[in-house]
Amino acid sequence: MSDRYVRQRILPEIGPEGQRRLAGSRAVVVGCGALGSFQAQLLARAGVGRLTVVDRDFVERSNLQRQVLFTDADAEAAIPKAVAAERAIASINPEIEVEGVVEDLNSITAEDLLAGADVVCDGTDNFETRYLINDWTVREGIPWVYAGVIGTGGLILPILPGETPCLRCVFETTPPVGSLATCETAGVLGPAVSVVAGIQTVETVKLLVDARDKVLRGLLRYDAWEASFTTVATGGPRPDCPVCVERDFAWLEGRRGSTSARLCGRDAIQLLPLEAGAPPPLRTLAARLGGEWEVSVNDHLLRARRDGMTVHLFRDGRVIVDGTTDEAEARSLAARVLGT
Ligand SMILES: [Zn+2]
The missing domain is CATH 3.30.310 (TATA-Binding Protein)
Structure with a gap:
């Protein structure tokens, strides 16, 4: 085994067995903006063996303040984020397999893009895609980690289907379009995103090394400016949840969702x-x-x-x-x- 992971392997929490599990895992990062860039980079450095990064957009100069995998040259040439991310990650860790996919995750593409994932990492910026990820992961019994950032803070919620509430248990309905603050209207503090993505990736690593009993249970809220963390207990799945209780996968089956989308923040x-x-x-x-x-x-x-x-x-x-x-x-x- 290479020296690359030696500082991680000597951690009793990871150990040689944990490192082997990471090497044998496949993680799919959906959305490669600020959260997704940090997650993909951290997972690649940690030695997750197969990494897929899905993103539908291209690099713009206003991304560079917080989206750590991209360069000014990527913005100048309007390189798709998934292409730029694949290139950056391959140079960070050539010992893993990385694939950047320039596609939209929707009800038509989800089965192909998510197949074989051991964990799905939320780097999206909209609830429509998150509900779709939630449908697929609950149906397959695969864990995923929700996160969102805005302003100087963010939220993290690991979802273990069958054990913890799913996203629809916690956020029952899609917020009306335009009702939420966006990165464009409210701004976003780059280092605050790195904290949220860091916590999100720690939870992802716990899931991949099978430390499920250590995974955060509940919704964690971080406020960088107040330097505060608060956890809201979420209890068990909601008894009338249409997804994890009634197993109605409306987004995955294309009965909900749309063929056009206003992109977040612009x-x-x-x-x-x-x-x-x-x-x-x-x-x-x-x-x-x-x-x-x-x-x-x-x-x-x-x-x-x-x-x-x-x-x-x-x-x-x-x-x-x-x-x-x-x-x-x-x-x-x-x-x-x-x-x-
Ligand atoms: Zn549910």
Whole structure:
């Protein structure tokens, strides 16, 4: 075994057996923003053998204050976060398998993306995706760790299906769109995110080395500015929970959720491909778009800008339109780029 993990292996809490368990584990980090960057980096350094990082977005300069896996050059070139994360992690620890997947986690992609996970780590910024993760993990009996950050603090909740309340037990309904503060309206303190992600990853490691009796039970709230931690006891699963008691997986089965999403913290709409099948090759499309469009393209996405709005077309056919919060306007602009 390499010297890489020696300081961790001599911990009685981990030991050679724990280190072997980590090496034999697969963790899926969903969302590679601030929380996801920290988690993916810490899990890779800890020696989790197989790491999948799923993210639907690309790097922007406003991410760099807190999203530790990315560089200014990644933002300049609009590299997808999953691609940049895979590259960074492979250079941090070449002894593990890491895969960055540029996709949206939704009811169509979830089965493929999450299959084989021993644990799922929440790096998302929205409840729709979290409810989907909750559906899949409860159905499969796989643990996951919820976390959220905003302002100078955040929340952490490990979920052990069958033992502890699931996310729907604790947060019964989706907060109405626009009702929550976002990183854009409220801001977010980078070091506070690192604390929340650090705790979240500690809980993930406990789950992977099978120290389930040590896992945090309850909802932990951290306030960096007050330097305070509080834990709210959550008890057992809610007797009328539609997910972990009645086993109704509405998000996973696509009965809840949507084919478009307003992206957290910015004026942008994501549109999922309406039909199966990839779009035309990005460079072909870029060559076709001329005149009024300001176009740039890399191996992963095409950017076409006009009238203060930017259409980002990914290779999987997804589109993110920046500069609007109006879905109809976003669809119309995307159609013009795709020529449909
Ligand atoms: Zn539940």
